[in-house]
Amino acid sequence: MTTNIAESLNLMLTDEREYPVSYLFNLIARKFGQKFRERHVFVDSTNNKFVPCAKNILRDNKSMNDSLYVTNANGGLNRFTVFDNGVTAKVNLLDRSCFCRKYDLVKMSCKHVMAALRAKYGDGEGYGNSICLYSSSIYKVETYLLTYFEVVNVVPPEFEWTVP
Ligand SMILES: [Zn+2]
CATH class of the missing domain: 1.20.5 (Single alpha-helices involved in coiled-coils or other helix-helix interfaces)
Structure with a gap:
């Protein structure tokens, strides 16, 4: 391999x-x-809700957000500032963007977005559901199964071809 x-x-x-x-x-x-x-x-x-590869990335991002400090100085529920080892990341959940640009590019919750979602929804079930809600559907099992649902047709032998 x-x-x-x-x-x-x-x-x-x-x-x-x-x-x-x-x-x-x-x-x-x-x-x-x-x-x-x-x-x-x-x-x-x-x-699972996510394909194994995406699940692993989300799990890692989720475990990394424990050390982050989150504030929403404006008092809104969609704009957060996340402090991460001297790096300040601004997260906008409404626009689905993060200052680190990882979330913008791959549409999978980065550690900053995870921290913002935890600040917004708490540690309960709403937090877990929000991770699913704020990540792109291309990483979900249903989408994967639908994408590869179609049959791959085998080319028939030449003598079976119907040529007009
Ligand atoms: Zn980020």
């Missing part, structure tokens, strides 16, 4: 390189279909 996707694909198709192109395409479609089904079962079997 490697992190380079081209090397991974080459490794998957080592034996099949000598076969005709149509066979290769069918094999690729079949192998990817198998991988998608395995991943679908894995993600569906977990009882």
